[in-house]
Amino acid sequence: MRVTQQEIARIANVSQATVSRVLAGDVRVEPEKRTAVLDAMKRSNYRPDVRAQALRRKRTCLIGLVLKRSDGGIKDDPFFASLISELARVLKPSKYHLCLDIARDSSDQSSVYDELLRSRRVDGLVLVEPEADDRRLIRLQEDRFPFVVIGNPRGRALHSFDNDNVLAARMATMHLLDNGFRRVGMLAGPTGVTVSDDRVLGYRMAMSERGFSDQVWHSDFGFEAACTTAESLLNDSNLEGLVCMDDFMATGVTRAARHLGISIPGDLAMVSFNDSNLCNLIDGGLTSVNMNHETMIREAVSKLIGLIESTERSEPSRMVIPCELKVRGSSMRKVGGGLL
Amino acid sequence: MRVTQQEIARIANVSQATVSRVLAGDVRVEPEKRTAVLDAMKRSNYRPDVRAQALRRKRTCLIGLVLKRSDGGIKDDPFFASLISELARVLKPSKYHLCLDIARDSSDQSSVYDELLRSRRVDGLVLVEPEADDRRLIRLQEDRFPFVVIGNPRGRALHSFDNDNVLAARMATMHLLDNGFRRVGMLAGPTGVTVSDDRVLGYRMAMSERGFSDQVWHSDFGFEAACTTAESLLNDSNLEGLVCMDDFMATGVTRAARHLGISIPGDLAMVSFNDSNLCNLIDGGLTSVNMNHETMIREAVSKLIGLIESTERSEPSRMVIPCELKVRGSSMRKVGGGLL
DNA sequence: CTGAAAGCGCTAACAC
DNA sequence: GTGTTAGCGCTTTCAG
Numbered sequence: 001m002r003v004t005q006q007e008i009a010r011i012a013n014v015s016q017a018t019v020s021r022v023l024a025g026d027v028r029v030e031p032e033k034r035t036a037v038l039d040a041m042k043r044s045n046y047r048p049d050v051r052a053q054a055l056r057r058k059r060t061c062l063i064g065l066v067l068k069r070s071d072g073g074i075k076d077d078p079f080f081a082s083l084i085s086e087l088a089r090v091l092k093p094s095k096y097h098l099c100l101d102i103a104r105d106s107s108d109q110s111s112v113y114d115e116l117l118r119s120r121r122v123d124g125l126v127l128v129e130p131e132a133d134d135r136r137l138i139r140l141q142e143d144r145f146p147f148v149v150i151g152n153p154r155g156r157a158l159h160s161f162d163n164d165n166v167l168a169a170r171m172a173t174m175h176l177l178d179n180g181f182r183r184v185g186m187l188a189g190p191t192g193v194t195v196s197d198d199r200v201l202g203y204r205m206a207m208s209e210r211g212f213s214d215q216v217w218h219s220d221f222g223f224e225a226a227c228t229t230a231e232s233l234l235n236d237s238n239l240e241g242l243v244c245m246d247d248f249m250a251t252g253v254t255r256a257a258r259h260l261g262i263s264i265p266g267d268l269a270m271v272s273f274n275d276s277n278l279c280n281l282i283d284g285g286l287t288s289v290n291m292n293h294e295t296m297i298r299e300a301v302s303k304l305i306g307l308i309e310s311t312e313r314s315e316p317s318r319m320v321i322p323c324e325l326k327v328r329g330s331s332m333r334k335v336g337g338g339l340l
Numbered sequence: 341m342r343v344t345q346q347e348i349a350r351i352a353n354v355s356q357a358t359v360s361r362v363l364a365g366d367v368r369v370e371p372e373k374r375t376a377v378l379d380a381m382k383r384s385n386y387r388p389d390v391r392a393q394a395l396r397r398k399r400t401c402l403i404g405l406v407l408k409r410s411d412g413g414i415k416d417d418p419f420f421a422s423l424i425s426e427l428a429r430v431l432k433p434s435k436y437h438l439c440l441d442i443a444r445d446s447s448d449q450s451s452v453y454d455e456l457l458r459s460r461r462v463d464g465l466v467l468v469e470p471e472a473d474d475r476r477l478i479r480l481q482e483d484r485f486p487f488v489v490i491g492n493p494r495g496r497a498l499h500s501f502d503n504d505n506v507l508a509a510r511m512a513t514m515h516l517l518d519n520g521f522r523r524v525g526m527l528a529g530p531t532g533v534t535v536s537d538d539r540v541l542g543y544r545m546a547m548s549e550r551g552f553s554d555q556v557w558h559s560d561f562g563f564e565a566a567c568t569t570a571e572s573l574l575n576d577s578n579l580e581g582l583v584c585m586d587d588f589m590a591t592g593v594t595r596a597a598r599h600l601g602i603s604i605p606g607d608l609a610m611v612s613f614n615d616s617n618l619c620n621l622i623d624g625g626l627t628s629v630n631m632n633h634e635t636m637i638r639e640a641v642s643k644l645i646g647l648i649e650s651t652e653r654s655e656p657s658r659m660v661i662p663c664e665l666k667v668r669g670s671s672m673r674k675v676g677g678g679l680l
Numbered sequence: 681c682t683g684a685a686a687g688c689g690c691t692a693a694c695a696c
Numbered sequence: 697g698t699g700t701t702a703g704c705g706c707t708t709t710c711a712g
Binding site: 051 | 688689690691692
Binding site for chain 1: 342385387388389390391392394395398400402407418420421424425428429432437438439440441442454458459460461563591594595598617618620621622623
């Protein structure tokens with residue numbers, strides 16, 4: 001059997017409660033005994049049992065992240081990779097750990113939530129890109145369960161961390177328009193997903209401000225879907241510029257374009273979102289909007305831990321993280337017949 | 341307070357022990373009472389508390405994965421993304437969950453192990469690419485802690501799941517040689533990392549079998565490092581072909597090559613490993629060895645769960661997952677001045 | 681078949 | 697200061 005506080009107490013000739021006190025850093029312990037206890041702990045290589053602690057303290061020190069993506073979809077999406085990696089990194093210096101689950105669809109996701117939080121497996125939840133009609137949020141709030149949302153709260157009062165996607169898309173679109181491209185279209189994600197809807201909005205704002213008509217195509221997330229949609233999109237229209245939902249989908253567009261003999265830039269200018277490493281893999285680089293995910297996640301985690309550890313209900317806060325356009329080759333201006 | 345078995349027992353007019361039995365699917369419970377209990381559970385939306393279960397059963401149903409990579413390094417590496425995503429997916433139908441931690445370096449990693457398993461936070465561990473001199477393995481075995489290794493066990497008796505990297509590299513190299521390339525070099529990962537050492541070995545085998553001399557460059561993992569090393573590599577030699585450590589690094593090579601005005605294929609043929617989606621992002625496609633990671637992870641998890649759930653110590657098993665070469669444009673044969 | 685009772689390892693009053 | 701005690705919510709003998 002593993003060594004317990006009981007065991008340490010026996011060795012150090014104190015009560016088990018004293019061992020617990022030493023562990024908790026209680027000041028009211030005689031230095032001699034404290035030393036004896038610490039010594040016994042070291043000698044027996046003692047470690048408190050987190051399961052017992054969890055039961056007693058009602059805290060598992062686990063943060064849950066539930067990703068919803070159809071089969072294998074998260075595998076190659078740099079947004080998720082970056083999200084997970086950053087989350088784990090931010091959590092590292094804290095005492096919390098990351099519990100990662102995957103759900104296939106919304107109903108599946110709900111049941112994962114149930115398993116995770118009704119069974120009290122995690123202390124709090126990080127929600128990503130909640131869909132507009134999401135019922136989860138209401139349940140979570142009713143249960144007074146600590147959670148933060150990464151993405152647009154859609155007017156609901158909760159703790160959210162988000163970019164201004166409308167603004168970001170407007171900025172990206174304006175950049176293309178400023179560079180002299182006129183027939184600028186947009187390849188968006190599925191309707192109903194907030195991040196996509198917002199970017200569509202921003203794109204439309206920019207286009208109408210400048211008096212151009214807009215044209216939006218919707219596609220599922222991911223490389224393959226974007227590639228397929230892009231093929232027909234490029235065939236049916238003669239766009240000069242394209243605002244693409246994210247870098248990962250942009251690589252799909254790149255592939256479709258290459259397949260059709262359309263060169264980017266030159267025949268088609270493109271801007272995208274996320275500023276991931278994929279931007280460097282495309283010839284000449286892909287102009288992309290950096291969403292500052294690192295900052296966003298750091299802030300979100302810090303708030304979540306605050307929620308978990310304080311009993312008081314803090315006022316819902318919405319934090320908007322600024323974006324920054326990273327200009328690369330894909331959005332270069334046409335000058336004469338060549339590129340600038 | 342949350343609803344407990346006590347509560348359910350009161351409602352259903354049975355003892356708390358009976359509630360527990362119903363939950364455990366114990367057959368020796370009178371149908372009437374069972375119904376009453378199930379009814380009460382449903383009505384009160386009862387869920388067992390996993391913390392209490394964990395303490396009692398001595399099982400948290402958490403599988404630990406500790407990734408070691410320097411700052412942000414895992415973010416864009418498709419191998420890790422694929423590993424995490426596949427792991428989560430394989431775990432999903434089981435009752436186990438994934439606990440993900442990140443470590444900066446080896447010593448850090450050891451302390452993470454301590455926190456994870458001595459404190460009994462997880463039931464078992466998935467180890468990835470253990471370095472040859474790794475002391476962790478010995479500790480884990482001494483503690484009789486359930487774990488599986490993904491990567492080469494280096495002759496140690498443990499449960500491992502691995503590709504034959506020597507064979508894979510030999511196959512990849514032979515493919516280039518068969519296509520008529522002669523001055524074939526290799527861009528490897530850091531020395532001491534088994535997966536890299538093995539691939540170097542396979543490459544050297546192929547070269548010497550055909551009577552060619554070999555030339556190996558070492559670089560850190562990741563895009564940037566590969567890119568830097570590739571620049572000097574391409575400057576200092578006049579290679580016809582390159583065997584690259586993995587797809588992610590291959591994208592770094594691609595970038596360096598483009599920068600130097602070297603076209604792939606044409607001036608330089610390339611083969612790589614992992615067959616990730618990155619292969620499709622490179623002009624004409626990147627020839628790569630598919631390591632069947634999905635299968636590997638599925639098998640590894642299934643073994644790990646077996647180890648956790650059975651007390652008997654099973655014989656160390658080594659499972660070698662077959663690889664498959666996916667030929668794409670980057671390794672095309674030179675015919676006359678053009679490509680075939 | 682079922683209830684009573686003994687813990688799992690730890691925390692936190694509550695006494696002394 | 698320190699020990700005693702009472703649980704956290706659950707599983708599992710052990711009697712009946």
